[in-house]
Amino acid sequence: MNIEENGFTEDFQLETPLAPKQTRLQEFWLLFRQNRLAILGLFIFIIFFCCAVAGLFMTSGPDPLFDPAMIRLQEKLRPPLAKPNLDSLRHEEIPYLGFYLMGTDDLGRDVFARMLQGAWVSLTVGFVAVGISVLIGIFMGGIAGYFGQHHVRVHHILMMLVLISGAVLVTANFIRSGAVLLCLIPAYLFYSLRIQNRSGEKTSSLWAKFLYINAVSIDTLIMRLVDIMLCFPSFFLILTVVALLPASIYNIMIVIGLTSWMGTTRFVRAEFLSLREQDFVAAVKTLGAGNFRIIFRHMMPNAIAPVLVSATIGIATAILTEAGLSFLGFGVPPPHATWGNILSDGKNFIFDAPWLTFIPGIAILIVVLSFNLFGEGLRDVLNPKLRERH
Amino acid sequence: MISFIGRSVIQKIITLFFVSIVSFLIIHIAPGKPSQVDPMNPKFTPEVVERFQKEFHLDKPLHVQYLYFYRDLFTGETVSWKDNQSVLKKIWERFLNSLPLFIVGTIITWTLSFPIGIRSAIFRGQFYDRSATFLSYLLISIPGFFFAYVLIIFVVNQFHVPVIGMETFGIGDGASLPHIFMDRIWHLLLPSLLGATGGIAVLSRYVRSQMLEVEGQDYIRTARAKGLPPEQVHYKHALRNALLPFVTMFGLILPGLIGGSVIIESIFSWPGMGRMAYEAILARDYPVILTVNFVSAVLVLAGTFISDLLYLIVDPRIRL
Numbered sequence: 140m141n142i143e144e145n146g147f148t149e150d151f152q153l154e155t156p157l158a159p160k161q162t163r164l165q166e167f168w169l170l171f172r173q174n175r176l177a178i179l180g181l182f183i184f185i186i187f188f189c190c191a192v193a194g195l196f197m198t199s200g201p202d203p204l205f206d207p208a209m210i211r212l213q214e215k216l217r218p219p220l221a222k223p224n225l226d227s228l229r230h231e232e233i234p235y236l237g238f239y240l241m242g243t244d245d246l247g248r249d250v251f252a253r254m255l256q257g258a259w260v261s262l263t264v265g266f267v268a269v270g271i272s273v274l275i276g277i278f279m280g281g282i283a284g285y286f287g288q289h290h291v292r293v294h295h296i297l298m299m300l301v302l303i304s305g306a307v308l309v310t311a312n313f314i315r316s317g318a319v320l321l322c323l324i325p326a327y328l329f330y331s332l333r334i335q336n337r338s339g340e341k342t343s344s345l346w347a348k349f350l351y352i353n354a355v356s357i358d359t360l361i362m363r364l365v366d367i368m369l370c371f372p373s374f375f376l377i378l379t380v381v382a383l384l385p386a387s388i389y390n391i392m393i394v395i396g397l398t399s400w401m402g403t404t405r406f407v408r409a410e411f412l413s414l415r416e417q418d419f420v421a422a423v424k425t426l427g428a429g430n431f432r433i434i435f436r437h438m439m440p441n442a443i444a445p446v447l448v449s450a451t452i453g454i455a456t457a458i459l460t461e462a463g464l465s466f467l468g469f470g471v472p473p474p475h476a477t478w479g480n481i482l483s484d485g486k487n488f489i490f491d492a493p494w495l496t497f498i499p500g501i502a503i504l505i506v507v508l509s510f511n512l513f514g515e516g517l518r519d520v521l522n523p524k525l526r527e528r529h
Numbered sequence: 530m531i532s533f534i535g536r537s538v539i540q541k542i543i544t545l546f547f548v549s550i551v552s553f554l555i556i557h558i559a560p561g562k563p564s565q566v567d568p569m570n571p572k573f574t575p576e577v578v579e580r581f582q583k584e585f586h587l588d589k590p591l592h593v594q595y596l597y598f599y600r601d602l603f604t605g606e607t608v609s610w611k612d613n614q615s616v617l618k619k620i621w622e623r624f625l626n627s628l629p630l631f632i633v634g635t636i637i638t639w640t641l642s643f644p645i646g647i648r649s650a651i652f653r654g655q656f657y658d659r660s661a662t663f664l665s666y667l668l669i670s671i672p673g674f675f676f677a678y679v680l681i682i683f684v685v686n687q688f689h690v691p692v693i694g695m696e697t698f699g700i701g702d703g704a705s706l707p708h709i710f711m712d713r714i715w716h717l718l719l720p721s722l723l724g725a726t727g728g729i730a731v732l733s734r735y736v737r738s739q740m741l742e743v744e745g746q747d748y749i750r751t752a753r754a755k756g757l758p759p760e761q762v763h764y765k766h767a768l769r770n771a772l773l774p775f776v777t778m779f780g781l782i783l784p785g786l787i788g789g790s791v792i793i794e795s796i797f798s799w800p801g802m803g804r805m806a807y808e809a810i811l812a813r814d815y816p817v818i819l820t821v822n823f824v825s826a827v828l829v830l831a832g833t834f835i836s837d838l839l840y841l842i843v844d845p846r847i848r849l
Contacts, residue, residue: 176663307591310558363544370548370826372784375806376555378791379818382810383559459672463792466674467807482675489678500675508670515666 170520177516183509191262194255205252215247253476260477264461265454271396276403284411287358365401410442444521451514455507541830548826627801633721638728646736665730690715720797739771780836784829
């Protein structure tokens with residue numbers, strides 16, 4: 140760096156701080172501002188967020204401003220911006236704005252009201268599903284990365300088997316034998332605690348030695364679990380589970396969350412594996428910090444960047460998945476509107492009422508696009524390697 | 530090499546075993562029974578339900594059902610609950626229908642994304658690169674079903690050709706051969722293009738970043754410094770090295786063989802794998818669902834295995 144260019148003269152003093160006094164956030168914002176597409180994405184996301192929250196308040200309650208379920212059969216398939224036919228409507232049926240901003244559908248319901256209601260669904264599905272997957276991912280990845288070198292011993296596996304078979308028996312209505320198996324676990328815990336207390340002397344019996352063989356490391360276990368989950372075709376798996384479960388928005392969120400944590404796990408594990416070898420972690424450890432403090436206070440902030448990026452893009456994917464499920468008819472049950480089922484209802488009138496297809500389609504496109512752009516912008520800013528290049 | 534192959538095959542078989550257990554459990558523990566699909570149907574008397582359960586071992590405990598199911602699967606005797614046909618035969622028929630979609634889609638993806646990616650890497654930061662980047666985000670973000678309808682409206686209004694289904698209904702009688710051929714092409718084009726959109730966007734971005742990575746290397750600078758023409762630097766020195774990771778992707782496209790898009794195949798009424806799986810889910814036809822799941826897991830594992838092997842062969846730096 141050229142010193143003279145920055146306004147320093149020859150007799151500059153060392154007391155003046157050389158490094159720019161910027162917090163991490165300011166620096167981040169300066170870099171982020173240069174990426175115009177990402178700013179656009181953030182801007183659209185904020186608008187979408189406000190719309191969804193406002194929409195929740197305006198379309199729910201006993202007397203909503205916009206009633207998404209109000210059926211006006213005499214006003215069906217009116218194009219956007221059409222004025223309602225005031226003679227044929229009762230007073231409470233007249234749309235709040237005085238015209239149909241986005242037209243009406245085949246039952247004469249106001250599409251604008253339905254879009255507002257659907258915005259909230261998209262927003263919550265995106266955030267809750269990704270929240271679940273990020274939580275699981277951080278948990279699993281953190282364990283694999285930090286405690287990965289520990290081994291699962293044979294007695295752990297046996298205990299898990301007993302637990303699982305007990306639970307299966309209870310659910311399969313063999314309550315008595317299941318309960319016996321479940322009761323074995325506290326008994327075993329008590330027993331193993333006793334063993335631990337006496338662990339000063341060597342356990343000599345062959346049986347006890349067998350129980351304490353290191354079977355498999357935790358890291359291997361979790362990564363194999365990830366491999367297993369990655370074998371399922373994700374949309375097909377989600378579709379299967381959602382179709383088998385009763386239709387509800389919460390099931391969709393949970394299922395999407397439970398089937399998309401693998402990427403986060405891998406990121407967090409990789410970050411943790413490299414972080415735990417670094418000096419600052421060793422320093423904290425020598426200061427006597429507990430595992431939890433090390434993980435959450437010191438390692439997690441350094442590992443969170445790729446998680447944030449993948450979460451932002453994950454929200455986009457979750458919104459798309461939910462829309463796809465609604466489109467196939469597995470989404471939120473009918474009276475409630477989502478963007479996917481507005482589009483799916485509207486596709487039958489695609490030549491007569493194209494707005495029923497285009498409005499929700501373009502809305503999904505814009506929102507998903509904004510999340511993708513924002514996520515990619517975040518990735519560029521948070522990745523120091525790319526920072527120099529661009 | 531041999532030990533690597535042996536180890537990974539064993540590992541993949543173990544993974545497959547657990548996948549089979551998990552998918553079996555997911556389906557059988559989920560609420561609802563296949564015998565109750567249609568409770569209003571007067572033909573579904575308790576005796577029929579009982580016979581049905583006996584026929585398909587549904588009255589046995591879960592682990593016995595599991596053994597029965599996979600024994601049937603490996604001996605090829607699994608039958609669909611819906612129409613009593615052999616599941617493997619059904620899947621094979623549907624697979625043959627999906628295959629053209631997959632092949633055309635893959636060809637479109639690979640032939641489009643490489644030129645786009647390479648060009649945007651060469652013109653990094655310029656107008657072409659920025660518009661290609663934006664376009665690829667657009668393609669990732671567009672919901673497939675919406676894009677499908679936009680394309681259908683466009684094609685039907687502009688070219689007046691029917692696009693739904695595998696061929697126009699009743700075209701077989703009396704039409705000339707080129708006519709039938711063109712009809713097939715039109716019906717194939719839209720769904721495979723839709724299947725390719727996501728792939729084009731992702732792959733072209735990946736090609737671009739690989740090219741950028743290589744273009745920053747020292748040997749490229751050397752090649753430039755020698756005074757070689759830029760074409761030669763880009764296409765001979767850079768591209769060859771950037772292509773390395775893509776050889777391995779041939780393995781990873783394998784799962785796409787069976788994945789088939791549920792949504793696109795249902796929009797276009799294409800009688801392929803995805804649609805069959807969708808119908809099986811609706812009818813709770815467990816053998817079909819489980820078999821599709823199992824076959825696709827096999828393909829995923831085989832795909833990663835092949836891509837590992839290819840990487841080993843292509844990149845001499847990797848020695849296990």
